[in-house]
Amino acid sequence: MYPAGGISASIHANRLRAEGMGSKDQAVHFNNQDYEALKQECVESGSLFEDPCFPAEPPSLGFKELAPYSSKTRDVEWMRPTELTDDPQFIVGGATRTDICQGALGDCWLLAAIGSLTLNERLLHRVVPHGQSFQDDYAGIFHFQFWQFGEWVDVVIDDRLPVKDGELMFVHSAEGNEFWSALLEKAYAKLNGSYEALSGGSTTEGFEDFTGGVSEMYELRKAPRNLYRIISKALERGSLLGCSIDVGANKNHEPLTLISLFISGHSYLHAVDYHGDMVRLIRIRNPWGQVEWTGAWSDNAPEWDDIDPSEREDLHLQMEDGEFWMSFSDFMRQFSRLEICNLTPDVLSEDSLSHWNTIKFYGTWRRGSTAGGCRNHPNTFWINPQYKITLLEEDDDPEDDEVACSFLVALMQKDRRRYRRQGQDMHTIGFALYEYKGCQNVHLKKNFFLSHSSCARSETFINLREVSTRLRLPPGEYLIVPSTFEPGKEADFVLRVFTEKQSETEELDDEISADLGDDEEITEDDIDDSFKSMFAQLAGEDMEISIRELRTILNRVVSRHQDLKTDGFSIESCRTMVNLMDKDGSARLGMVEFQILWNKIRKWLVIFRQFDLDKSGAMSSYEMRLAVEAAGFKLNNTLNQILVARYAENEMIDFDNFICCLVKLEAMFRSFQHFDKEGSGVAEMSLTEWLYMTMCG
Helix, strand or coil: CCCCCHHHHHHHHHHHHHCCCCECCECEEHHHCCHHHHHHHHHHHCCCCCCCCCCCCHHHCCCCCCCCCCCCCCCCEEECHHHHCCCCECCCCCCCHHHCECCCCCCHHHHHHHHHHCCCHHHHHHHCCCCCCCCCCCCCEEEEEEEECCEEEEEEEECCEEEECCEECCCECCCCCECHHHHHHHHHHHHHCCCHHHCCCCHHHHHHHHHCCEEEEEEHHHCCCCHHHHHHHHHHCCCEEEEECCCCCCHHHHHHCCCEEEECCCCCEEEEEECCEEEEEEEEECCCCCCCCCCCCCCCCHHHHHCCHHHHHHHHCCCCCCEEEEEHHHHHHHCCEEEEEECCCCCCCCCCCCCCEEEEEEEEECCCCCCCCCCCCCCCHHHCCEEEEEECCCCCCCCCCCCCEEEEEEEEECCHHHHHHHCCCCCCEEEEEEECCCCCCCCCCHHHHHHCCCCEECCCCECCCEEEEEEEECCEEEEEEEEECCCCCCEEEEEEEEECCCEEEEEECCCCEECCCCCCCCCHHHCCHHHHHHHHHHHCCCCCECHHHHHHHHHHHHCCCCCCCCCCCCHHHHHHHHHHHCCCCCCCECHHHHHHHHHHHHHHHHHHHHHCCCCCCCEEHHHHHHHHHHCCEECCHHHHHHHHHHHCECCEECHHHHHHHHHHHHHHHHHHHHHCCCCCCCCCCCHHHHHHHHHHC
């Protein structure tokens, strides 16, 4: 979604987010394709749009069962709606549930989510922008908007759809000439890399990508005691709710097993007086309209005969085909699962609805620097990203005597469907929370986690796109640590925190600083005779050491240390050392300069041996992180990622790379201090100065 380029791209993306890019009013152009500009080009040229980013070719269909030349994709044609019917329409008579018929793709989870959209016109047109048709300025181009990992994304497609034996292969409308749902599915397939990437998933994934909300899921056989209250509060907030029955879970109601149902959009929960007892009822809507509940409290059940007629009439007002009431106890017995998608304040327009407070963070797990695995791995768990949440106000629930704050934590791994083509899929992810009393706002190290147990955690570590858990804790400060189950699993993630009341959240990261001390002041008189003799022997007549001579000296010295792993210092690393120490610009080191460098290397050798805990002669990447800090450099997560990427090999750092890393760090810090004349933390330099500094470093 943003230009490639590693760290610089990440900085650029953060700046765009700060300017509002990715908000619901300023969607990111997926693949940098601007719908309005592309459509205008086609209209002016009189041509129909052909999408180079998702071409009408076999790889767009899939990679395994729908792979090119597979039996399922043989004889597939790509046809525009204008070629399939004489009178193609985008939407006929408004979007309805009959617009969504499943094709030869296992994405019923997505269809159920699309079906829920048809129940809420405002949410529908967030995803399906107004003003698209096959009549006005038709150019074979359409666009749709989805929420993806914290941002709204505008996806452009052409309208060539896969057809086999004269029929659309995938989603289609019961109306043969209506195409909004088929085009929506194509845009979502493009976003995820192919049609086949959509096979298999949960309805909540579609809920979230159509609304930007955060989902939670309850297995009803082990639901919390206060589930009725949770549903009631969710409805007060305008949340989307869906329920489903697992295949084979209820033999008496097999027709219900393959469909999802959604709690209706009018009056949802109601308690009625039935023979002196208050019975709690729940109203449900089958989005496909085919099957209804026929037990107690169904449309023509005898229970209604004993209810006040006016109340009965009110409860049955605006009931459509596929809508029904049932008792809450029957609901808990008959259904297997409840999914709730909690909407963010920017999606909810009704002032009468109460809102969650929402906070989100973008993070990364990178092998060797921030991918520490779960608590089972104490040596590396602490290197995971860490976030502090301050719960300020307790809930105001009159039915609850406990002083506690309700909140939702949701951890989502990014872009994993796109990696299916390479044989990868979801990582197993989860999170843990810790009380954070009396700690400074810095990234906590290994010892903290060895001496503190978690106070809450995700219900499980699981290989889903998102893991979310509803929690209640007393007011206070807490640390959230998101992680993969095993160390070294790489992914980008979004961490979201939804709180009922006001809260504060921040990422815990070390502030960047360096304790360089003053430049070492020595003269030739301070250097002992044996060192002078060695230097004279190595330097030759000019009494200065060149880059190549420095390399020879260092490699000769380290080769005598059998406990150090090294493949030798490179010319490039020796050039960096000379640039750090060279005071006169000669690109050579005099005796004093070499003595100062030698003193640094000896000091860093002591640190290297101290943190090479297993005495292997090399340091692991997390040992290096501690060693760099012991050498006087405090770095944040991003810089630690850069160091590992540059100086580690298979997550191990040998001695020469460790020395080169510290030399580079000191050189860059000293250069910055030189340009930061006022000590303000901001340096000013010209382009020429910038190039001098970076090209010689």
